Amino acid sequence: MKTFWKVAGLLFVSGILIAGYTLKAQKQGQQSRALHGFDHKIIAHSQDMIKEGREVFRFNTFGDESFWGDTLELHKAIEGSKFGGVGPGVSPATATAVGLKIDVDALPQSVIGALKVGQVDLNDPAVTLDLLKLNAVLGVTGFFNAGGGLRSVGFQCAVCHSRVDNSFRAPGIPPGVIGHRLDGWSNQDLDVGQIIALSPNLDPVANLLGVDVATVKKVVTSWGPGKFDAELFLDGKGFRPDGKPAATLIPPAFGLSGVNLHTWTGAWGTVTYWNAFVANLELHGKGTFFDPRLDNAKQFPVAAKNNFGHTTNEPDLITPSLPALHFYQLAIPAPQPPKGSFNEDAAKRGDHLFSGKAQCSRCHTEPVFTEPGWNLHKGSEVCIDNFEANRAPDHRYRTTPLNGIWTHMKRGFFHDGRFPTLLDVVNHYDSCFSLGLSARENLYLRRTRADGVMAVS
Template identity: 60%
Template sequence: MDVRDSTRSHRHRPTLLHIATTAIIAAAGMLALVDCGDSDNDNGGSNTGNSNGNGGANCPPNTTSGTAGSPSAGGTSAAGGSGEGGTGGAPQPDPFMEQVQARLEAGRQTFRYDTFGDEEFWGGELRLHDAIKGETLGGVGPGVSPTAALELGLKVDMDSLPAEVVAGIQDGTVDLNDPASTVALLQLNAVVGVTGFFDADGALTSMGIQCALCHSTVDNAFAPGVGHRLDGWPNRDLNVGAIVASAPDLSAFATLLGVDEATVRTVLNSWGPGKFDAELILDGKAFRPDGLTAATLMPPAFGQSGVNLHTYSGWGSTTHWNGFVANLEMHGKGTFYDPRLDDPVKFPIAAANNLGHIKAEEDLVTGKLGDLHLYQLSLVVPTPPPGHFDPTQATAGAAIFNGKAQCANCHVPPLFTEPGWNMHTPEEIGIDDFQATRAPDNRYRTTPLRALFVRETGGFYHDGRFATYADVIDHYDTFFNLQLTPDEKLALTEYLKSL
């Protein structure tokens, strides 16, 4: 799916609730926390995927530090220039911090609303928007109602809903079983990670996707699946495979993979909620040797500051992976270079289709990667909700984590991964090599453990093979012969839940 510019402007309307947003400003090797009220009037300005929108930063300008009477404080000295007893002039804006704040806002706009031109693929080639409309609106099939969309794991940004729509949902006058209501939500830019394109008559003509589709969810403040955005949280409810499988035309994937469209649909429907197979278009391996899907769980996009490699198998830095996904997975229009994909043995499909050497006529990706990365670095790790873990047990578990269980040897606090080259062979961690061999380095990255609570849905490890914390602990207890007692395992579980 993809999104591009719409001619319809969207003016912010009052909503029932207000959320404060917090951004971490990363600059000069340090992080400065800025907490500011934000009415979330940043819906991309117009319903457009490729523009940055008109949502400016809402924080007041940062001021420079210094004592009263010093130039950095903007004060004037009333004591013969001694700096004491200054009257304190008006605070002066810090141009550097203003620039950083502007870049953070640009990065957030990209993360939330930019399609990188991928609407030409998801709408133009796959015609996915026709599946949303359904036959009654000039599309195909039954269409996708809001109820069906929520069942597929799509989320709705309540801060994009005008007051009258909120009231209509509450009193039942908005029909949540009608695909026309989904189209209306797209016109409001309210479907997280999806943008619709409309003609002058208001008809849905195309659609696209953004980073936020898979790497954002909502807090369910209004209803399940409807709430304030939680950028960076993996959407473990999202059934990407089923959504793509509903497209009327899958010939683009069938041609690339060298199979028929029915086979493509079978593969896509095997993924299940919260999973995506990024390597399928590179190597064509749709299933693991045990017959299960080769798709992996969607990772979080928060907590990347200080972490070296990205993805479960360490494909590269965050900026590399952003370019990879924007060009190869989202099918945006940009420039991407990775000669490792020229390997015809490891990556036969990528090599045959020159996927490591992408250069669009107009690059809609590369110029946005820097600000996007900065915004991702600003996404702080969420803390577990009250009551999610036993504090006393967690304290005992911390000692086990750092001691007998040896977890901290690799999951080094406070990053909870190794600083530097955080990669291990399959033999070192006691699992099969299937997913590792689908990546250039044939290894697995040490996954950062912070905010595991948001990843409890779908299981742990790259493919969800361990359903519970206890399953993970039992694996390492056996593999490393740790000889943990049941009480120690329980305490360690509570500590992991507390991170």
């Protein structure tokens, strides 16, 4: 009998081992089969799309140099009268003061070495021209003639939706000015309005809006760092009824996979819609864009008058790049907060409140932190005015994804930065929805961990 039980036990253990080995072999077989046939083509295609999309995001001007350079003549202000342009020129100190960033990986070691010992004159426009020749200014491309003079300038997605890390240190250069690229991060230092105002020829913009150049400059310079008004060329509204700028915050372009609508205000469209919109109507590149909603002269008088909803160009320099650009943007993850940058215990308490008493997850559904589906609300639903929402086709605001919120804390919160801190946001919702949060709960909620991607210190 003892022999029987020994044999039975041995068979039982052997059976488990064989079953485990069989399951492991099956899994390995499934994994190896995934690299054959059409599956392999999918993987190769995805890698190619990311590489191509990254190049588009960082370096493709879509032909917009015909607007910024050939029409507005911005390149003349950059090079200055000393090099054939106008005015004093734009030095690296001036360029970085308006938020432009430098890609350290585009700089030769000789330049890096000179910067580290303070041997580069950051007040010399000639250095700016050298940086443009190196393609080292994020989101800006200089076009040079055979003699080395700057003949035009264009912009890419990266000028607004990327910045650099704090890895580079040199005398007289603040952290975050020169560093490695951070694609998708909103450039909260970028003063788009000041850059536009540098243009020697703003008459085309003034004529488009039906105002004088002085008014154009007044509007664009009111935006301030980290803001832009994408609807200005549609409705011509430079200011809100209360007299404040109509501009909105430059949003991040990461963590958008699984998110339906892309912009602060609703029903414009998905990420790829907005890419086409911006490339054609904001950057003024050369492409194709169709949206008959812009024919509504009552809501979009400027767009309707100029037929912006029916834009065509030959050749089309935008549409061929949209698929890869879309793919790349959806691949950019929301950045994780640095370890030790927030109180873990407080964050866990805040996370409990986020999904409970504070009711945040009613709209900010994990893990995308917005509603799956039609993620839109009227201003009255969240106790704010509807001015900006009324500039969009369906008069609603989008529920903003909260992933990576710790990366854009400088310019306030909500679409226009009206709430200076997250605590102000929490207090607003506490009052709006009569949540009855205690002061301590408000503090915990401000530090909500939300799966480690929303945390702040």
